[in-house]
Amino acid sequence: MIPPLALDVNLTFIGEDSPHVESVAECHGAFAQFERELIRERQRRGLRSQGGKEGHRQETVSYPTRAAELRRRVALGDSKAGLAREFGIGRDTLYRYVPVKKRRAGKRAK
Numbered sequence: 001m002i003p004p005l006a007l008d009v010n011l012t013f014i015g016e017d018s019p020h021v022e023s024v025a026e027c028h029g030a031f032a033q034f035e036r037e038l039i040r041e042r043q044r045r046g047l048r049s050q051g052g053k054e055g056h057r058q059e060t061v062s063y064p065t066r067a068a069e070l071r072r073r074v075a076l077g078d079s080k081a082g083l084a085r086e087f088g089i090g091r092d093t094l095y096r097y098v099p100v101k102k103r104r105a106g107k108r109a110k
Contacts, residue, residue: 067097
């Protein structure tokens with residue numbers, strides 16, 4: 001009988017199921033499982049070396065100082081696209097830090 005792991009990775013064995021074929025397939029499955037466990041252990045060790053962080057991305061803008069600067073510059077009328085380029089962030093990120101006043105439908109800007 002061919003182990004299920006051999007079927008998962010699309011290995012095909014032609015001919016009869018001899019003990020040799022079965023043992024080779026079992027060895028491949030054992031090595032694949034062993035390698036996967038090594039990868040998971042390295043991943044856990046890497047997360048522990050980061051001080052227990054769960055692998056979250058670092059904030060693009062250090063909130064207190066740069067976000068305040070972004071808000072101040074938007075209030076002065078600087079271009080949002082230009083500020084995003086200057087700070088090295090996307091416009092979506094800029095809008096996350098700078099609240100935008102929504103205009104109500106039906107009102108015209110004067």
